[in-house]
Amino acid sequence: MASAIGRAGANIVSLDVVGIADGMAIDDVTVQSDVPADILRRAVEEVPSVVVEAIRETDTFRDPTAPLGLASEMVAAGSGAVPMLVNGLIDALWVSWAMVVAASITGPQVLHASGDVPGIDELETPWLPIEDLRRLTRAPWMPAAWRDQHDLEVVAAPLSQRNTALLVGRTEGPRFLDSELTQLQRLARIAVKVEVMAGNGNGAAR
Structure with a gap:
């Protein structure tokens, strides 16, 4: 694969094995290149058994240690861990947006949000x-702005309060890996414990 990337005119900056599926490694490869994404994809997929799931153009490099760094920051802060989690997930797990949603008799309330959150005027919470x-798969409770984004993935993590959840979304791929979901769940639990220890009952996860 490295040779194919080089022949296409790109330079590998980093390569991390981020998971295993069906006996095959899942790699997160960062390259520096002016080569169009479709040309790079074709070059790499000429390698036997290699499938490119997504190519994401970015001005920053993904730091595989970012989730650990976010966890350390939340613990050190002592309070305000949930808003810190919501703000930090953009860089830590490369989500497009994150928010804490609470269901109430008057409708959903967004308690914290970060990133490019799509329209939430039609958001409903029958899943809480x-x-x-x-x-979370596409469903009528999702706002039309969400359903119109065909590449949108949404994941929910439970909160300490039954009517509250952490929602994160990613567009433009790649899909959330099981390893990323495990990291998300752990980060949410850490945020909860920090809030509880700080005397704030509005934690982020059980």
Whole structure:
């Protein structure tokens, strides 16, 4: 694969194995190149058994240690861990947006948000409460702005309060890996414990 990337005119900056699926490694490869994404994809997929799931153009490099750094920052802060989590997930897990949603008799309320959150005027919460982290498929409760984004993935993590959840979304791929969901769940639990220890009952996860 490295040779194919080089022949296409790109330079590998970093390569991290981020998961295993069906006995095959899932790699997160950062390259520096002016080569159009479609040409780079074709060059790499000429290598036997290699499939390019997504190519994301960015001005920054993904730091595989970012989730650990976010966890350390939340613990050191002592309070305000949930807003810190919501703000930090953009860089830590490369989500497009994150928010904490609370269901109420007057409708959903967004308690914290960061990133390019799509329209939420039509957001409903029949899926609350949740017991475990889950991927949320397209459904009528989603605002039209969400359903119109065909590459949007949404994941929800349970909160300490039954009517509250952490929602994160990613557009333009790649899909959320199981390893990323595990990291998300752990970060949410850390945020909760920090808030509880600080005397704030509005934690982010069970």
